[in-house]
Structure formats: C-alpha cells, structure tokens
Amino acid sequence: MAELNYREAVAHGIAQEMRRDPLLVMLGEDIADAGGVFKTTVGLLDEFGPERVRDTPISEQAIIGAAAGAAMTGIPTIAEIMFSDFIAVCFDMIVNEVAKARYMTGGQISVPMVIRTANGGGSRFGAQHSQSVENWCMMIPGLKVVAPSTPVDVIGLLAASIRDPDPVVFFEHKSLFATKGEVPDGEIVDTLGTAAVVRQGTDCTIVALALMVPRALEAADRLAEEGISAEVIDVRTLVPLDTETLLGSVVKTGRLYTVEENPRLCGWGAEITSIVAEEVFWDLDGPIVRITTPHIPLPSAEALEDLAIPSADRVHDTVVKTMG
Amino acid sequence: MSTDRAEAGRHDFALRPSRPPAPVDHANEDLPIPLETRVEMYRLQQELRQFEKRAYDLFMQNLVKGTSHLSLGQEAVAAGVAAAIRPDDYTFATYRGHAHTLARGVGMGPVMAELLGREDGLLGGKGGSMHLTSVEHGMMGSYAIVGAHLCIANGAAWSAQIRGTDQVAVAFFGDGTTNIGAFHEALNFAVVWKLPVIFVCENNLYMEYTPSDFVTAVPHPAADRAPAYGLEAVLVDGNDADAVYEAARKAVELARSGGGPSLIEAMTYRHGGHSRADPGKYRPDGEVDAWLERDPIPMYHQRLLRLGVAEGQLTEIQQEVAQRVDDATEYAKASAPPGDAALMTDVWADGGSAWRN
Known part of the structure; x- marks a missing residue:
C-alpha cells in the first residue's frame, strides 16, 4: 500500500499497462520530455523511450488520427489532448471517425485507443480551459466515457480503458490532480460500467x-x-x-x-x-x-x-x- | 482571360475559361514497366469503368438510394497506384471510393450489394457508397469527412514503423481537401515523424461544384504546397496509368526504405458531376469534351496495342469484366435487405450496442 496523488496515479497506471503490453504507445503535446503540462506523464519517457512516448506538434486532428490509424492496424494507443476543451478542435476525428469506424464498416475495424484529457474547472483558467465536456462525448454512440475521482480509480479505470477493445475518452480532473489516496501494491485493474x-x-x-x-x-x-x-x-x-x-x-x-x-x-x-x-x-x-x-x-x-x-x-x- | 470573362466567371463558373488537359506524353511508353503490369492496369481500369457505369445505371433505376460519387474518368489514378503497392499495404479513400476499393481486389458483388443496401453488402448495408472498407484487402476505409483520413493514414504508417514491417499507407483525396486543416496537420506530422505514407491528390479541377482554382491560393493545390513541408513537388498526368504508376513506385520505394512521406498530385477529370445529384453544369463549354478526348482508357488501349498486346487479348479482358459486372449486379439484386437484427450490432467489440446494464 502506498499513498499517491491523482496526478502520479495517471503515470502509474500508464506505466503499469506499458510494462504489460510492449506494443502500447502514447502520443501528445509536451508529454515526453516535459512530462506533460500537468506532470501526469513524468518518468514515462525515461522508462519506455522516445519510440513509445512521443511528443507531437500542436495538431489535435493529427494526434487523434494517428492514434486511430495505429489502433486499427494492431497498435493500441493512448492519445493525450492537453485540455478537454481542445476536443472541439478534433471533434470530427473523435465523433465521425473513431466512434463510428466499427459500426459503419460492418464490424471490420476495431479502434482500441484511449483519449486522455484534463477536464474541468477550479483552476481560474477561464472559459476555454476549464470546461467539463464529458457530456459532449457521452452523447456519441461508439464512445466509452470514463471520469475517475480518486487515485486508485485513476489506475484501475485507466487500465480497464486501455485493455478495452473500443475507444474510450478518459477525463482526468484538473482540480483533483493534487488529491491523495491509498493505492494497493501490485496490478490494479477495474471494470468499466460500474458505479x-x-x-x-x-x-x-x-x-x-x-x-x-x-x-x-x-x-x-x-x-x-x-x-x-x-x-x-x-x-x-x-x-x-x-x-x-x-x-x-x-x-x-x-x-x-x-x-x-x-x-x-x-x-x-x-x-x-x-x-x-x-x-x-x-x-x-x-x-x-x-x-x-x-x-x-x-x-x-x-x-x-x-x-x-x-x-x-x-x-x-x-x-x-x-x-x- | 479577358477582364469581362474574368468578371463574368466570378458569378457563373461556366463562363470561366476552359481548363483542358495536357497532351499525352508518349514518352511514358518507354518507362520500364513490365508488360504484365500494364495489362493488369488495363484490366483494373476496365473494371473500375464498367463497374461505375453500372453503378450509375442502377442509380438511375433508383436501386441505389442515397448518394454516390463516381470515379468515371479518374480510373488511371486508382489503377496506377494499386499496381505499385503490395497486398499488405494500406489504402485510405474518400467518399469517392468505389474505384479505390475495387482496385485492391475487393469483389464487385459485395461492393455492388453495399451500394444497393443489401445484407450481402461489403459492410452488411451499414456503410453504403461513402464508407467502403475491406480490411482483409488492406483497404482501410472510405472516409466522408474531407481530410480526416490523411491523419488516420499517418497512424497506419506509424503502426507499420512500430511493428517493423515495411508496409506503406496511401491516402487518396481530392483537390478540395488541400484547403482543410487536417491536410496540413497530416503533412507536417508525416514529415516530422518520417512516416511511410503517400498522399495522392486526385486533382479533378473541381471542389464539388466550384472550380478549385477559384478558391485556392496556388495553381496546383497539392504540388505547390509540398515544398512548404520540405517535400518534392510531384505533378503527374493522372489520366496516364503509366505516369501514375511510376510516381507511386518511386514514392513507395522511398517510404519502404525509411525515406518518409511523399505527396503526389495527379491531374485528372471526372466525366460526370460531383455526386448523383449534380449534372455538372458549372463546367465551361468544351471542357468536358476536351477531357473526354483524353479519356485514360482508350489512350491506354492504343498504347498497349503499340506495345505489342493483341487486340484480342484486350477484347477478352473487356468481355470478361463485363461478365463480372453483370454477375455482381445479379448478386446484389438477389441479396435481401439487412434483417432488423443488424441495426443494433457492431457498435462495440462484443458485437452489441449496449450502453447500460
């Protein structure tokens, strides 16, 4: 048992899954060398290297598109969208491409990807960096939507999301990053769809x-x-x-x-x-x-x-x- | 362009000057392309042409609902690229994707049945004309939101890089795509990550109902943008399968050897309108006729004869393709509409659509 904060739990959960699945890769803005603007990916570049933890340009469509294309050809992916408000910039990718790929191809295409994003208010960032947009994603058939409230849930639900064969949007709350909680030792895997x-x-x-x-x-x-x-x-x-x-x-x-x-x-x-x-x-x-x-x-x-x-x-x- | 015509053309595109095709470059006959590859490209062009003509007829009979975007006139692009890639490579198309799907070897019957909305359709009737996909043929989908699939093709190329295969990904798109953000994001990303991806712009001169030069900052929407991303400007005759093949072959070689992406602009023309609803009346007098004169298929037919292929062999190919189109039509018509149960399947990997317990 260890005490982790919510922020550390994100990196902990990703690392747990990247150790388990050597194909799992991650991409996003400032996630590798900088460790994420919210420091949620600190240490991942060192452990997994630049081929698996990759910095991208400020190109949200390119980020989601690349994650989707890799996912549908055998490489599970984690894409970070820095602030959930920016989902609007790549909403086409998420809503029209990722979410519908399986259904509109008669079940031929799977998109095992997780879109992680920092959601919510309380940081005094104003109207374009503070929104809670989980409902934007909830209304789209084909997307799973997860929003944990504690460090242990971050790890367990992140693991479940990564292992899920369908696309998941994973909302990390900015005002919870500093909150602490007990986390048991060993692998933690939770179940989606459980309140x-x-x-x-x-x-x-x-x-x-x-x-x-x-x-x-x-x-x-x-x-x-x-x-x-x-x-x-x-x-x-x-x-x-x-x-x-x-x-x-x-x-x-x-x-x-x-x-x-x-x-x-x-x-x-x-x-x-x-x-x-x-x-x-x-x-x-x-x-x-x-x-x-x-x-x-x-x-x-x-x-x-x-x-x-x-x-x-x-x-x-x-x-x-x-x-x- | 006289000032008067320029002014008139601002309001009525049909009054703009005609943009005729470049003459055939007969030097392409001397390209070192194996004759059997050329015959295969001829067969492919015949398949795409005859299939699309039948699809058009079936629309007219109201057997195909919704919309469709035909590749009549643009067959040489699909055929030339398809002949230059391997079966395990990935292709991504737009809503104008019938040709690119068939060119990967996907059966005409399932494609036709999909257009008719039948249960034996390629996608079980859930995708339709604009979303043709066959993963087992490397045809990773037809995407109907302009530009998106260029970004997705990057991902398939990245995946090949990670898995250490030397597969390449090809994304086909129209001239109109070059003005959307995803095009520019995809190009920059592909170059920075040195991805084995090939972007093929089918420049058919019209962005839906609007001449693309009317709404584009540069004369060649793709080739003129290439240098901005550190890429070579590649402009080819998209109505000459040999020219397309040669450009694609070089791009594939570069991509497989770790040299990164390429951007090819292939000049072509659609013989019909943008989609089923469009008679294409915005095109100046004489322009369509001039391009029909440069129809890629009769030109290629003549070239193969000059290269020593017997007329009889080409006739046989035409007839064999015609028979397959007839068979596909019968197959599609005989197939039932999808059953009610299909409505709620395949949202999730478990085959279902449940969002709650």
Missing part, C-alpha cells in the same frame, strides 16, 4: 462524478449531522452506465440529486434523471433535482468560478431546502 456507492445512506441519493464526488461527500457529512442520511454514488463511467446501481439506490432512498459540473443543458444528469423518471417513477418521494453549473461559459475570476461550479455548500443547501 461505486461511496457512502451509504437511506434518505436520498446524490449522484456525482469526478470533482463533484468529494463535494457531494462533504455535503453528505454535514447532512448527516443534521439528520439527513444521504447515499453518495460515484458514477465513474458514463458509458457504459451502471443503471442497476443508480436505480437500486433511488428505489431505496426515494430521492435523487445529480451533481454535475457540466453546464445545465443536456448534462449527464439529465440522462440519468430521464432513466429514473421512466423506470422507477413510483418509487420517488419527491421531484428529482439537478445541481449543475449554470448554462454559461465559465468565468475566470475566483469568486465567479466558485459561484458557478456546484460546491459542497450548494449541494447541502439544495438537499436541505428540497427535502424540507
């Missing part, structure tokens, strides 16, 4: 993802002191979605809150809300409530960004108000 009940409760279910998980847990601690027993679920992977765990919890508690960093419209919580409303409506004791970033571009100033992104306070206050 985790990270706190048991009986009065309401709070569903969260990535940075919103620790905030939901903090809110649940305070709610417990006030006599409200909240169950907190870390969704972990949006596609595949572990609806069994989500529905089971809602049936038990009768109340659902989603805590989403993405802006309001078409956030992932809307999909979960719709599933719950369609399938366990009669088990609900009150309206489903979505707690999200407002439908605005993210501001840069600390005071405004903190106001925009759901906080533990906002989660707590919303639950108290609506459970009242």
Whole structure:
C-alpha cells in the first residue's frame, strides 16, 4: 500500500499497462520530455523511450488520427489532448471517425485507443480551459466515457480503458490532480460500467462524478449531522452506465440529486434523471433535482468560478431546502 | 482571360475559361514497366469503368438510394497506384471510393450489394457508397469527412514503423481537401515523424461544384504546397496509368526504405458531376469534351496495342469484366435487405450496442 496523488496515479497506471503490453504507445503535446503540462506523464519517457512516448506538434486532428490509424492496424494507443476543451478542435476525428469506424464498416475495424484529457474547472483558467465536456462525448454512440475521482480509480479505470477493445475518452480532473489516496501494491485493474456507492445512506441519493464526488461527500457529512442520511454514488463511467446501481439506490432512498459540473443543458444528469423518471417513477418521494453549473461559459475570476461550479455548500443547501 | 470573362466567371463558373488537359506524353511508353503490369492496369481500369457505369445505371433505376460519387474518368489514378503497392499495404479513400476499393481486389458483388443496401453488402448495408472498407484487402476505409483520413493514414504508417514491417499507407483525396486543416496537420506530422505514407491528390479541377482554382491560393493545390513541408513537388498526368504508376513506385520505394512521406498530385477529370445529384453544369463549354478526348482508357488501349498486346487479348479482358459486372449486379439484386437484427450490432467489440446494464 502506498499513498499517491491523482496526478502520479495517471503515470502509474500508464506505466503499469506499458510494462504489460510492449506494443502500447502514447502520443501528445509536451508529454515526453516535459512530462506533460500537468506532470501526469513524468518518468514515462525515461522508462519506455522516445519510440513509445512521443511528443507531437500542436495538431489535435493529427494526434487523434494517428492514434486511430495505429489502433486499427494492431497498435493500441493512448492519445493525450492537453485540455478537454481542445476536443472541439478534433471533434470530427473523435465523433465521425473513431466512434463510428466499427459500426459503419460492418464490424471490420476495431479502434482500441484511449483519449486522455484534463477536464474541468477550479483552476481560474477561464472559459476555454476549464470546461467539463464529458457530456459532449457521452452523447456519441461508439464512445466509452470514463471520469475517475480518486487515485486508485485513476489506475484501475485507466487500465480497464486501455485493455478495452473500443475507444474510450478518459477525463482526468484538473482540480483533483493534487488529491491523495491509498493505492494497493501490485496490478490494479477495474471494470468499466460500474458505479461505486461511496457512502451509504437511506434518505436520498446524490449522484456525482469526478470533482463533484468529494463535494457531494462533504455535503453528505454535514447532512448527516443534521439528520439527513444521504447515499453518495460515484458514477465513474458514463458509458457504459451502471443503471442497476443508480436505480437500486433511488428505489431505496426515494430521492435523487445529480451533481454535475457540466453546464445545465443536456448534462449527464439529465440522462440519468430521464432513466429514473421512466423506470422507477413510483418509487420517488419527491421531484428529482439537478445541481449543475449554470448554462454559461465559465468565468475566470475566483469568486465567479466558485459561484458557478456546484460546491459542497450548494449541494447541502439544495438537499436541505428540497427535502424540507 | 479577358477582364469581362474574368468578371463574368466570378458569378457563373461556366463562363470561366476552359481548363483542358495536357497532351499525352508518349514518352511514358518507354518507362520500364513490365508488360504484365500494364495489362493488369488495363484490366483494373476496365473494371473500375464498367463497374461505375453500372453503378450509375442502377442509380438511375433508383436501386441505389442515397448518394454516390463516381470515379468515371479518374480510373488511371486508382489503377496506377494499386499496381505499385503490395497486398499488405494500406489504402485510405474518400467518399469517392468505389474505384479505390475495387482496385485492391475487393469483389464487385459485395461492393455492388453495399451500394444497393443489401445484407450481402461489403459492410452488411451499414456503410453504403461513402464508407467502403475491406480490411482483409488492406483497404482501410472510405472516409466522408474531407481530410480526416490523411491523419488516420499517418497512424497506419506509424503502426507499420512500430511493428517493423515495411508496409506503406496511401491516402487518396481530392483537390478540395488541400484547403482543410487536417491536410496540413497530416503533412507536417508525416514529415516530422518520417512516416511511410503517400498522399495522392486526385486533382479533378473541381471542389464539388466550384472550380478549385477559384478558391485556392496556388495553381496546383497539392504540388505547390509540398515544398512548404520540405517535400518534392510531384505533378503527374493522372489520366496516364503509366505516369501514375511510376510516381507511386518511386514514392513507395522511398517510404519502404525509411525515406518518409511523399505527396503526389495527379491531374485528372471526372466525366460526370460531383455526386448523383449534380449534372455538372458549372463546367465551361468544351471542357468536358476536351477531357473526354483524353479519356485514360482508350489512350491506354492504343498504347498497349503499340506495345505489342493483341487486340484480342484486350477484347477478352473487356468481355470478361463485363461478365463480372453483370454477375455482381445479379448478386446484389438477389441479396435481401439487412434483417432488423443488424441495426443494433457492431457498435462495440462484443458485437452489441449496449450502453447500460
């Protein structure tokens, strides 16, 4: 057992998989010599060499295209897109090429690749470097979507993503990079499509993802002191979605809150809300409530960004108000 | 160009000056290309021509739905490159990909059935005209978003480099592609990584319905850009299979020996419109006729006769191909539409499409 931070866990997970599979390669901007702008790939160049850990030009289409072409011809790949906002620059590659390759070729082409990217706010970077864009990817058939909240999940879900024969977009949260957690020794491999009940409760279910998980847990601690027993679920992977765990919890508690960093419209919580409303409506004791970033571009100033992104306070206050 | 015509041409492309083909370079007859390779290129051009004509007829009969983009007139490019590569090399095409698929040896029957949306189609009816793919033939797909596949071809070339094979990847694209960002990203990337990839621009003079010189900063959209990436400007007669073959052969040799990428611009012309819906009325009087005079197939036919191939052998090839096109048509028509179950398969590697438990 060792304590790693979330940032170190990324390199740890990649290294675990590169040791296992000598064909696995990685490419991206500033990932080799510089060790990544978020220092998530430190040490990989030294261990695996410049043929397997390769710096690229600032060419997101070329990065995703090269990763896809290699993946479909027998070389599994990890492509880093430095900030998830830049997914917009290569959205064609991800959405029209990578995601659809298998279906539109009648199953002939496999694209075993992982797109890693730094997602989310809290860094005061403003509207073009702070977005939570996991919902952009969730809506595309053919993409798996993963967003871990702890170091051990980073390793296990990254390993599962790399071993998955389908394309996975793996969101690493910028504001979690410094957070620490216990990591067991030895190989760690998790399972995609499994949510985790990270706190048991009986009065309401709070569903969260990535940075919103620790905030939901903090809110649940305070709610417990006030006599409200909240169950907190870390969704972990949006596609595949572990609806069994989500529905089971809602049936038990009768109340659902989603805590989403993405802006309001078409956030992932809307999909979960719709599933719950369609399938366990009669088990609900009150309206489903979505707690999200407002439908605005993210501001840069600390005071405004903190106001925009759901906080533990906002989660707590919303639950108290609506459970009242 | 007179000022008046130039002005008129700004609003009506049909009034622009005609851009006729260059004359045949008969010196290409002396290129050291084995006669059997030349006969094979003739056969390929016949296959592509006769297949595309049949595809056109089937559109007219409304048996093919959706759209299609034919290579009628451009066959020499597909045939010349296909003859210069190995079966284990990779090719990537655009939505104008019937010819490039057939040129790799993919059966006409499955391709025709795919155009008709049948269960025996090459992609089981899920791809259609614009996405023809046959991995077992090294035909890694037809990509319908302009420019994307140049970046993907880089990846296949990188993969060959990593695996230590001497395979090459070829990406075909049109003149219009040279103005999209992915083209420029792909070229720079390929050169910097010294990838065994060959970019083949089929310059048919029109970016869909617009003359490409009307919207492009340089006269030769690919060749004139090559030096910006440290590449040789290679401009060939795309209506002469020998010229294409020779350029492709040199590029393949360079790529296999670790010399990196090449960019070839092949001048050609599509006999029809951009797609099924387009009658091609934006082309000046006389231009289509001038290019029909430079049709790659009759020219090549005459060349083979001069090189000593018997007329009878060429007739036999034509007839044999015609029979195969008929057979493919029958095969396609006899195939059933895909069953309902096919709708939800092959999103994921497990064969299914489940996104939740």
